[in-house]
Amino acid sequence: MTSSTPPAPPGPPAAPRPAKDPWDLPDVSGLVVGVLGGTGDQGRGLAYRLAAAGQQVIIGSRAADRAEAVAAEIGHGVQGADNADCARRSDVVIVAVPWEGHAKTLESLREELAGKLVVDCVNPLGFDKKGAYALKPEEGSAAEQAAALLPDSRVAAAFHHLSAVLLKDTSIAEIDTDVMVLGEERADVEIVQALAGRIPGMRGVFAGRLRNAHQVESLVANLISVNRRYKAHAGLRVTDV
Numbered sequence: 001m002t003s004s005t006p007p008a009p010p011g012p013p014a015a016p017r018p019a020k021d022p023w024d025l026p027d028v029s030g031l032v033v034g035v036l037g038g039t040g041d042q043g044r045g046l047a048y049r050l051a052a053a054g055q056q057v058i059i060g061s062r063a064a065d066r067a068e069a070v071a072a073e074i075g076h077g078v079q080g081a082d083n084a085d086c087a088r089r090s091d092v093v094i095v096a097v098p099w100e101g102h103a104k105t106l107e108s109l110r111e112e113l114a115g116k117l118v119v120d121c122v123n124p125l126g127f128d129k130k131g132a133y134a135l136k137p138e139e140g141s142a143a144e145q146a147a148a149l150l151p152d153s154r155v156a157a158a159f160h161h162l163s164a165v166l167l168k169d170t171s172i173a174e175i176d177t178d179v180m181v182l183g184e185e186r187a188d189v190e191i192v193q194a195l196a197g198r199i200p201g202m203r204g205v206f207a208g209r210l211r212n213a214h215q216v217e218s219l220v221a222n223l224i225s226v227n228r229r230y231k232a233h234a235g236l237r238v239t240d241v
């Protein structure tokens, strides 16, 4: 008779890993945020809000002197640079150029944006006598176009639904809205959520992968209709989260 070692008795079942608290977000206070097209309404408004919340912000422009002049107007330590320098010096880069200049701007900055977290807030919209309507980018959305053009960057999408008018208005202390944040990597999405959450009144809410960015970008056409009818600067709240 051969003796064999009996199999080890089964151990206790592995304890389930505690679910991560989705509101447990990273400390982003040390990150430098760049804003491409930061001389425009949206970029200027975001730069002001983030800088006023204590973030180091560099706004970019196609012309460095234009960025420097706008940065001086914004104050709160905001710096200005040309778009390439802005991208190079930032950890997180928000893309706030018009849809018409989106592809060309990103293509020209592929090298400077390599390794960076790029946050697209561009809404591809058309306007005619019936109002605003969503365009259909070949890649699916502006954010997916950014991901296709920037293979060496980490691309997320956020800040589409904010009103630049409210962002820029220094008499308004809080912006009452949620920010839908989309992306492929949880860690990147959480960085953007945390940045949004630094602005008083705002929350960053995870809203899916980039393949669902089209609806989020398109929804701005609906918000523009709301704003026109009600003479408002409408924002969005996601309820029950």
Ligand SMILES: NC(=O)c1ccc[n+]([C@@H]2O[C@H](COP(=O)([O-])OP(=O)(O)OC[C@H]3O[C@@H](n4cnc5c(N)ncnc54)[C@H](OP(=O)(O)O)[C@@H]3O)[C@@H](O)[C@H]2O)c1
Residues within 6 Å of the ligand: 036, 037, 038, 039, 040, 041, 042, 043, 060, 061, 062, 063, 066, 067, 095, 096, 097, 098, 099, 100, 101, 102, 105, 121, 122, 123, 124, 159, 160, 161, 162, 163, 164, 165
């Ligand atoms: N306005 C809003 O309320 C709002 C809200 C949410 C999202 N967004 C999105 O944010 C983006 C910027 O909106 P905005 O209203 O701030 O636009 P904008 O003022 O027309 O443009 C922003 C800046 O982009 C630069 N720019 C203009 N044409 C360009 C081109 N062809 N190529 C590269 N850069 C160009 C300009 O800066 P320089 O001349 O200094 O380079 C301009 O100051 C848009 O994609 C929009 O969909 C806007």
